[in-house]
Amino acid sequence: MFRRARRILRGIPAPAAPQALRHAHQLMERGRYADALLTFYDLAQKAEERFPERAPILYAEAGRAAILSGDSKKGVFCFRSALTLLGSQQRYQRLQQLGGRIVMELRERGLHAEAEEVESVLRNNLPAAAQKEAKPSSYHQVILPTHCPSCGAAVRREDVEWVDALTAECDYCGSPIRAES
Ligand SMILES: [Zn+2]
Structure with a gap:
């Protein structure tokens, strides 16, 4: 039933970003990392049920908030959730x-122990074949806005999924982000 609902939803524009997501990005920008951590973590858990493809990036951002707030243990915990989910979704390039x-x-x-822990999570979730053909992601020349117009997330050009040559998809809310002309 769940699968069917997803299929029906596909093709319909993503809903406007929830207030909570915009709020979470604002907390990060204002340096309120502990609050951002809680908000992103809550969003990630909810996304796991309703929009599983959004959950990994939300866990990753919760992890980043944790690291910035000084809680590297919680950070690694969140990163582990993000990467394990991507592995189970077989989104190996991502x-x-x-x-x-x-x-x-x-x-x-300078968090080298934490980096090594994340590297081992990465290794454990990538199939051997994907590790061998690790190639740089395609490089797009177009210019994207610096922030998602819908939810306010910072857009990293080398780190988004492209819908077509001029349109990327926001990792956080799924809204299309069009290149600036
Ligand atoms: Zn967005």
């Missing part, structure tokens, strides 16, 4: 992109 970015950010902060 898994590599997101995992790679998390590891890089942890190393930049």
Whole structure:
């Protein structure tokens, strides 16, 4: 039944980003990381039931908020949820992109033990074949807005899923983000 509902929903524009998601991004921007952690974590848990494809990035952002708030243990816990979910959804390219970015950010902060833990989660969730053909993601020349017009998430061009040559999809809310002309 769930599957069928998803199929019917596909093709219909994503609903406007929930207030809570916009609020969570604002908390991050204002440096209220502990509050952002709770909000993103709550959103991630709800997404797991209703929009499972959105849950990983929400867990990853909860993890980032945890790291920024100084709770690296909780951070790694959230990153683990994000990457394990991507693995179970067989979204291996996304898994590599997101995992790679998390590891890089942890190393930049000098959190090497945490980075190694995330690397091992990454390895355990990637099939051997995907690890071998690790190639850089395609590079798009178009310019995307810096923030999602719907939910206010920061847009990382090298880190989004592309719908077509000029349109990416917001990881957080699923809204289309069109390139600026
Ligand atoms: Zn968005």
